[in-house]
Amino acid sequence: MSDKVGETKQQVGATARDVCIHIAKEMADLVKHTLGPAGLDNMLVDAAKESVITNDGATIVKESAIDHPVAKVIMQVAKAQEENCYDGTTSVLILTGELMSQAAALLNQKIHPTKIALGYQIAAIKAEEALLDMGIDTTDEILDLVAQTAMTGKSAESDKEHLAAICVEVAQSTDLENISVVRRPNGKIRDSTAIAGLLVDREKSHHNMPDSVSDAKIALLSVDVSLPEFAAALQVQVHDNDAVQNFIESRKGQLQAIGETVLSSGANVIFCMRDIDPFIQEYFAKKGVYAARRVAKSDLESLSKATGARLISNIDNITESDLGTAGLVEEISVGDRPLIKVTETPTQGAVSVLVRAPTQHVVDEINRAFDDAVGVVSIAAEDGSVLPGGGAPYMQLSTILKEYATTVGGREQMAVEAFANALEIIPMTIAENSGLDPLDTIIALRQVHNAEDGWKHGVNVEGGGTVDMTSINVLEPKRVIAQAIRSATDTASQLIRIEKILTAKKQSEFGEDDFAY
Ligand code: ADP
Ligand code: MG
Numbered sequence: 030m031s032d033k034v035g036e037t038k039q040q041v042g043a044t045a046r047d048v049c050i051h052i053a054k055e056m057a058d059l060v061k062h063t064l065g066p067a068g069l070d071n072m073l074v075d076a077a078k079e080s081v082i083t084n085d086g087a088t089i090v091k092e093s094a095i096d097h098p099v100a101k102v103i104m105q106v107a108k109a110q111e112e113n114c115y116d117g118t119t120s121v122l123i124l125t126g127e128l129m130s131q132a133a134a135l136l137n138q139k140i141h142p143t144k145i146a147l148g149y150q151i152a153a154i155k156a157e158e159a160l161l162d163m164g165i166d167t168t169d170e171i172l173d174l175v176a177q178t179a180m181t182g183k184s185a186e187s188d189k190e191h192l193a194a195i196c197v198e199v200a201q202s203t204d205l206e207n208i209s210v211v212r213r214p215n216g217k218i219r220d221s222t223a224i225a226g227l228l229v230d231r232e233k234s235h236h237n238m239p240d241s242v243s244d245a246k247i248a249l250l251s252v253d254v255s256l257p258e259f260a261a262a263l264q265v266q267v268h269d270n271d272a273v274q275n276f277i278e279s280r281k282g283q284l285q286a287i288g289e290t291v292l293s294s295g296a297n298v299i300f301c302m303r304d305i306d307p308f309i310q311e312y313f314a315k316k317g318v319y320a321a322r323r324v325a326k327s328d329l330e331s332l333s334k335a336t337g338a339r340l341i342s343n344i345d346n347i348t349e350s351d352l353g354t355a356g357l358v359e360e361i362s363v364g365d366r367p368l369i370k371v372t373e374t375p376t377q378g379a380v381s382v383l384v385r386a387p388t389q390h391v392v393d394e395i396n397r398a399f400d401d402a403v404g405v406v407s408i409a410a411e412d413g414s415v416l417p418g419g420g421a422p423y424m425q426l427s428t429i430l431k432e433y434a435t436t437v438g439g440r441e442q443m444a445v446e447a448f449a450n451a452l453e454i455i456p457m458t459i460a461e462n463s464g465l466d467p468l469d470t471i472i473a474l475r476q477v478h479n480a481e482d483g484w485k486h487g488v489n490v491e492g493g494g495t496v497d498m499t500s501i502n503v504l505e506p507k508r509v510i511a512q513a514i515r516s517a518t519d520t521a522s523q524l525i526r527i528e529k530i531l532t533a534k535k536q537s538e539f540g541e542d543d544f545a546y
């Protein structure tokens with residue numbers, strides 16, 4: 030049933046649910062082939078023909094052109110997974126798609142959507158309970174392996190030992206929000222490194238400025254350091270050379286006054302978000318002051334946090350109390366290009382990671398993998414518990430739920446069974462992407478998980494069959510799996526219960542929440 034009501038298109042009942050199921054499956058299909066160590070990449074090309082090559086589920090879905098309110102709901106799942114756990118976005122999309130597929134089969138058997146949603150919730154709660162009893166305590170070595178696992182199957186893999194060591198180092202030395210990444214192409218991944226202090230991807234604005242300033246007094250300016258527009262644009266009538274000369278002199282005088290005002294605060298290092306007039310740049314250089322322009326707002330914010338400087342939006346009001354301090358501000362050279370390094374700041378904890386790789390595309394992809402890896406290390410360290418990867422926990426939970434289902438009874442039992450079957454999609458997809466027979470692999474996994482002590486077994490992507498994932502060092506934070514199951518369950522049960530989808534003709538008239546559940 031699909032019909033038009035006024036300006037909106039309406040999809041009701043079975044049609045609405047079909048749409049939800051179809052879209053959930055389509056989004057799972059979009060990312061399916063990227064799952065696991067042998068997953069392939071997607072190349073995304075936007076309308077402006079800019080391309081991204083990625084293996085990252087969240088990025089793929091974010092950049093894809095599926096434009097439907099239901100797709101937006103599912104996109105939120107990937108986003109939530111990324112924000113809360115830094116990893117597992119592909120898994121959560123695949124799982125959501127599979128829960129919807131399994132629900133479709135139950136709907137065909139005339140099981141009411143509410144019963145399915147309820148059964149899914151019962152199953153998820155049981156799974157969460159079972160997860161409490163599963164887990165391996167973290168150590169430094171385990172954190173390193175968690176980082177390596179997160180980078181498997183991505184461009185970062187070739188140098189994952191090197192990058193994992195950086196992840197563990199920075200994740201343990203500071204909070205995540207203190208870590209900033211500077212990306213530089215034309216280098217080797219192996220040259221990526223962690224640097225204590227802040228890196229700002231800028232350079233001095235005048236060649237006569239010093240290369241380093243010790244005992245830096247730092248001013249952060251969010252405005253142009255130049256004459257106001259109207260004064261700069263003033264035209265002079267040319268009567269004689271003297272008049273022109275006078276005008277130039279008076280303009281220089283005004284510019285110098287601006288420079289003097291800035292320096293009267295005692296600043297010897299200036300980070301400016303906007304532009305600095307060339308004459309003032311020269312003036313700063315003459316005074317031995319280091320100044321950088323067009324500094325990113327996020328860098329100014331990090332600088333403010335580390336050095337104690339306040340962001341100045343009106344140069345006339347600048348005072349010494351607005352300035353921050355650093356023991357050393359220096360320009361370093363990385364891959365033939367300068368970078369500014371700020372160290373010995375009053376608030377410690379800023380750590381920068383310099384990501385190097387041969388091309389911009391690779392640098393960007395390494396950066397994404399690195400962000401995930403640092404994130405998973407930090408949550409694994411926080412929770413103190415990890416699980417074997419390779420689909421092992423999904424298999425174990427599936428096994429537990431199949432047994433549990435027999436105690437549930439009613440129509441919900443079928444939903445719990447469907448849920449248990451849906452969990453198998455993760456190991457199944459990993460196997461398929463590795464060129465293994467998915468069914469054979471699942472049968473082998475079911476067998477080993479039914480046996481005593483088989484819970485750590487996942488897909489053996491190298492030799493086929495199953496393997497104890499801890500023996501091959503494939504580990505992931507428990508939170509990644511717990512959150513993936515929780516949010517896939519919530520999304521699927523939400524989507525199954527949708528009775529009507531109202532789509533405005535003009536997309537913009539509807540907000541994200543404007544469709545009926
Ligand atoms: P996601 O976006 O869901 O994290 P990935 O492409 O990163 O997707 O794949 C993650 C899955 O791959 C996890 O289930 C993880 O345990 C598994 N995995 C990683 N390395 C291996 C490996 N060497 N062998 C088997 N499975 C692995
Ligand atoms: Mg991953």
